Amino acid sequence: MTKKERVAEYSRKIEDIYLQQTSKSREIIEDAKRFVPDGDMRISIWFEPYPAVMAKGDGCHLYDEDGNDYLDFSNNWTSMVLGNNNPRVVEAICKQAPMGSAMAAPPKRAYEWAQILCERIPSMERVRFCTSGTEAVMFAIRAARAFTGKDKILKMEGNYHGSYDPMEMTVGWRRLPPGLPKSAELDMLVVPFNDKIAAEKMIKENKDELAAVIVEGVMGAAGMIPPEDDYLKFLEETAHANDVLLILDEVISFRLSTGGTQEIYGVKPDLTVLGKAIGGGLPSGAFGGRKEVMAVYSPRHKHPAHHAGTFVATPIAVAASVAGLKELTAEAIDRINGLGWSLAKGLQSVLDELKIKAQIKGYGSLQQIHFSPEPISTASTAFFTIDRDILRLFHLSLMNKGIFIPNRGFFAVSTPMGEAEINRAVEASAETLTELKPLIEEIAPQLIG
Ligand SMILES: Cc1ncc(COP(=O)(O)O)c(C=O)c1O
Structure with missing residues (x-):
């Protein structure tokens, strides 16, 4: 039997359970194909045979249309x-x-939202709002270009910054997906994450045309990979020594401390990009930084950069964001980071006991399993050395056991969770990995030992 046939045979067992448990979701997705291509409306949440359709969320639980109860580690x-x-x-x-x-x-409370963010992130002297992380990235880059009068942007391989065309480069695919113009790559430079030498060389060689370096606080889409060896500080110093701005994308990493990873690693970017957790669960984004840089958007600037948006800082989103940030206190963050670290420890001991050479990478409340025997610190190791068949089966098996993680394999801890939820996730993972071990021995022996 080939590896493909063996995986297909094994998958059927897991898929059968999933199909039985989620028959209403299947019907809904099948019917939706009449209006929505294959029933998918957001590629990041799609997986085969189809994603469960969620009817409601309550605290850290999600309930699908069949009434299955999941612990929500996707957040x-x-x-x-x-x-x-x-x-x-x-x-x-x-x-x-x-x-x-x-x-x-402008709703008055939006200025309170601005004040909360600027107080939490001291490098952010001025801030503006938008409706997603993608837009925040786009407008931060525009600010950097307007301020420096330069066009090039350096990004790190595997860093995901949303769906803005030039940012789609090198986020896990070997070639660009269709629909992006060739010009998307124009003015873009890329070096591997966590590689100081490559970054320094690229910045120095392009300093006269380089407006900014953009980097994630923790590499999220590539697998919750933290910066190593003062990497962010090094980028800040190297960028500044060469008259280049640093944009820190904290769309994912903001939740790791009250002031994001810039507080954790002592970094002072020129611009910060925010989204996701700042919105109290509603669509939102923000970008801000040094006041001289953000002044490019002042309506009183002699030639202002353009930033508009019909749904910028709408009152309901602002109300949710302000209330949400007030709940996301230092104590709450410390608590979920602690739970995240014990989850990582629990998962790693399961792997060690079963002698499966996978590893857990992450920081605090964000942790990810990587089915790879290679040390994971760059995007190429994270994207191209993992066993995707095993990851897929691990994900679907956990769904069957009521643990909802994204099919990329990360676990995000939320404030309604406690030790009981962490223990459940570790136990379900242990059960799943024990079941999968004979298959891993057969089709991915490099992961055993
Ligand atoms: C680091 C980072 N930046 C930007 C974005 C884009 O945010 P949004 O999906 O809100 O457009 C994402 C989304 O996952 C992200 O992870």
């Missing part, structure tokens, strides 16, 4: 750090909703 890709329906956030939304949801004038 909507890390954004639902408070879980679903946090009472303070719900209250803020309900108070605001009868008073209007969008108007072409």
Whole structure:
């Protein structure tokens, strides 16, 4: 039997359980194909045979249309750090909703939101809002270009910064997906993450044309890989020594401390990009930084850069964001980081006991399993040395056991969770990995030992 046939045979067993448990989801997705291509509306949440359709969320639980109860370790890709329906956030939304949801004038509370963010992130002297992390990245890059008068941007291999065309380079695919113009790569430079020598060389060689270096606080989409050996500080110093700006993308990493990873690693970027967890669960984004740089957007600037958006800082989103940030205190963050570290320890001991050479990478409340025997610190190791068949089966088996993780294999801890939830995730992973071990021995022997 070939590896492919063996995997297919094994998958059927796991898929059969999934199909039985989620028959209503299947019907809904099948029917939706009449209007939505193959029923998918967000590629990052799609997996085969189809994703369970969720009916509701409650704290750290999600319930699908068949009534299955899942512990939600996806946190909507890390954004639902408070879980679903946090009472303070719900209250803020309900108070605001009868008073209007969008108007072409700034709501007063948006300035409070700005103040909270600037106070939490001292490098962010001025901030502006938008509706997603993608937009925040786009407008931060625009600010850097407007301020420096230079066009080139250096990004790190595997760093995901949303769906803005030039940022789609090197995020796990060997060639660009269709639909991106060749010009997307124009003015873009790329070096491996955590590689100081490559970054320094590229920055020095391009300093006269390079507007900014953009980097994630923790490499999220590539697998929750933290920066190593003062990498972020090194980027800051090297960029500044060469008159280049540093943009820190904290869309994922903000939740790791009250001031994001810049607080953890002592870094002072020129611009910071935010999204996900800053929004209290509603769509939101923000970008900000040094006041001289952000002044390019001042309407009183002699030739302002352009930033608009029909749904910028709408009152309901602002109410949820402000309430959510007030709940996301230093104590709450410390607690979920602690739970995340014990999850990592628990998962790693399961792997060690079973002698499976996979590894857990992450920081605090964000942890990921990598089915690779190679040390994981760059995107190429994370994307191209893992066994994707085993990851897929691990993911679907956990779904069958009521543990909802993204199919990429990360675990995001939210504030409604406690030790009981962490223990459940470790136990379900132990059960799954014990079941999978004979298959791993057969088709991925490099992972045993
Ligand atoms: C680090 C990072 N930056 C930017 C984005 C884009 O954010 P959004 O999906 O809100 O557009 C993401 C999304 O996952 C992200 O992980």
